[in-house]
Amino acid sequence: QVQLVESGGGLVQAGDSLRLSCAASGRTISSYAVGWFRQFPGKEREFVAAIRWSGGSAYYGDSVKDRFTISRDNAKNTAYLQMNSLKPEDTAIYYCALHGGGSYRNPYEYLYWGQGTQVTVSS
Helix, strand or coil, X not given: CCEEXXXXXXXXXXXXXXXXXXXXXXXXXXXXXEEEEEECCCCCCEEEEEECCCCCCEEECCCCCCCEEEEEEHHHCEEEEEXXXXXXXXXXXXXXXXXCCCCCCCHHHEXXXXXXXXXXXXX
């Protein structure tokens, strides 16, 4: 069984940066694509970013493109989400997940999920 643990969330001001980490245990993540999603209160999970298992290709949601960067270190069994120029509308719970196939943007295509980390951006 795979366990994913997100960390790095917190309270920051608009314009600040945060780096989220997603540490995996129980199984190597090197053969999985990894995705980041976020969830606003009362809303479905929104696609943020995904990266292929090799790290060669990355995909981003329109609202975070050019501000967020996804990366991974397979040797550390960890994925990251660097978030720059944060805005109050980025406030959400952020989740990482391992992709099982199909569309990277569809949360139902992901097999394993972390418990989430809260990111709050004040204006």
